[in-house]
Amino acid sequence: MVLFLTSITTFAQQRLTSFKNVLKENSTDIKDVIPVVNKENGNTIMFIADAKNVYGYKLNPEFQLIDKLASETKKRKYKIFIGGDIHGQDYRIFLSNTSQNKFASINFSFTNKTTSSTEFKLPQYEYFVQTIAPKNKLYLLTADKNSGNLYLYSFDKNGTPIKDKINLESTHIVGKYDRAVKIATLLTGQESVQKIEKDTPNAIETVSDPVKMYVRDGNIIITFDQNKKVTYVLNIDIESKNSSTKVYDKPLANLKSSRKKTNSFIYGDYMFGIAANKEIFSMHILDYPSGNFIKEYAVSKNEKISFKNTPIIQEGGAYNSYRELEKTKKFLRKITSENIGISVIKIAGDYLFTIGGYVNQRQGGGMMMMGGGFGAIPIGTIGSATFFFNPTMFAYNSFSNTKSTRIEGVFNDNFEHIPNKEIPENVFDKINDSKTYNETAKTVFRYKDFFIKGDYNTRTKIYHLKKFTE
Known part of the structure; x- marks a missing residue:
């Protein structure tokens, strides 16, 4: 049974379709x-999972339901969805246990109307880092603490893992204390490696991590910001498995300060680096391919911030969820006591910069850890798939639950600040504005050049899909 709803466009929102989860018979x-x-x-498979089973619904590019298939019972130890693979008409989803050293895949053959599963385990001392899925093919990135090597796993049509080595035995970068350290050590020392999706709004919580991953033009790009003087960039060619490193100078590189905080962000052909202590803030805009300097914005604690289009916003405090700070010195004090970050996105033809920091907030005797490592994500509250498999949903959750001190600024194509311009509403704002009661099993994902929000009505067992544009 499929319910096709009349398309309604309101505030850049359009209903795509609804379908009933007829395969689900239990009440979990x-x-x-x-x-x-x-x-x-352009087909989309919506996999709906409960504790025991996975139900797959195939939609064509017009979002009409064209097929459906339920899996065999999955083992309960595999609770974390980490990605999906496509081989012809077969769709395979991958799961891990909570320790992330054992994995299972479930193959959905819509042609044969069958499902099957396989399992595999990582060797000792090898650690799961992240997933990448360009061109319908899933890769697992792992790191070996002992050898210092990285590995890329891909999978054949039967789900059998194929392991390729990325040789980094002799590759070291300078870490937090100006000491040489293996890249594998930095990756396995993180609770998480944040995956950044292009043209997706990112909250300060998402971009303030010292290690970030981007997938661009068939390459995995990982940035390391543990060092306060430079950003190291590791580039891995997914096809050849060759790797290379580059180094980008940070602002205030020669300023010695134990309270100095730094970070970076890549967007398009540009590298954005920031540095701050209690006295001064500086942002450099560099040409990413060459590393050449383009522009700098800076402010000291006794000056007004001339390149912002918003007040200094403090949001998500334990006793006051929204405050506006007046003085630059308060902004600098806040962001240098927190995890600093910068996010850049192009909206309505202009660049929108978000600059700030966040700190974990105590509420009700507990620690709120939104936006931190994967270990901080309460599975079942945000959804175990969002971090590894669906970075758009993870970014949306972080954006919707932000606990940061920040400013926002609008800039033109030459990175000249545009004063007095209103901050444009982004797609996550629009999705938040569309919230209704009794939304469960929500997901947000990117489809071509727009975003889709899905939510489930447990009473009717109907899943709804809505389209959102900038």
Whole structure:
């Protein structure tokens, strides 16, 4: 049974379709919804998972339901969805245990109307880092603490892992204390490696991590910001498995200060670096391919910030969820006692910069850890798939639950500040404005050049999909 709803466009929102979860017969709660978009033909599979089973619904590019298939019972130890793979008409989803050293895959053959599963385990001392899924193919990135090597796992049509080595035995970078350190050590020393999606709004919580991953033009790019003087960039060619490193100077590189905080962000052809202590803030805009300097914005504690279009906003405090700070010195004090970050996105033809920091807030005797490492994510509250498999949903959750001190500024194509211009509403703002009661099993994902929000009505067992544009 499929319910096709009349398309209604309001505030850049359009209803795409609804369908009933007729395959689900038990009364257990929905744990995750996993969208897998076929980048070749535009089909989308919506995998709806409860504690025991996974239900797959195939939609064509017009979002009409064209097929459905339920899996065999999955083992309960595999609770974390980490990605999806497509081989012809077969769709395979991958899961891990909570220790992230054992993995299972479930293959959905819509042609044969069958499902099957496989399992595999990582060797000792090898640690799971992240997933990458360009061109309908899933890769697992792992790191070996002993050898210092990285590995890329891909999978054949039967789910059998194929392991390729990225040789980094002789590659070291300078870490936090100006000492040489292996890249594998930095990756395995993180609770998480934040995956950044292009043209997706990112909250300060998301971008303030010292290690970030980007996937661009068939390459995995990982930035390391533990060192306060430079940003190290590791580039891995997914096809050849060759790697290279580059170094970018940070602002205030020669300023010695134990309270100095730094970070970076890549967007398009540009590298944005920031540095601050209690006395001064500086931002450099560099040409990413060459590393050449383009522009700097700086402010000291006794000056007004001339390159912002908002007040200094403090949001998510334990006793006051929204405050506006007047003095630059308060802004500098806040962001240098927190995890500093910068996010850049192009909206309505202009660049929107978000600059600030965040700190974990205590509420009700507990520690709020939104936006931190994967270990901080309460599975079932945000959804176990969002961090590894669906960075758009993770970014949306972080954006919607921000606990940061920040400013925002609008800049033109030459990175000249545009004063008095209103901050444009981004797509996550629009999705938040569309919230209704009784939304469960929600997901947000990117489809071509727009975003889709899905939510489930547990009473009717109907799943709704809505389209959102900038």
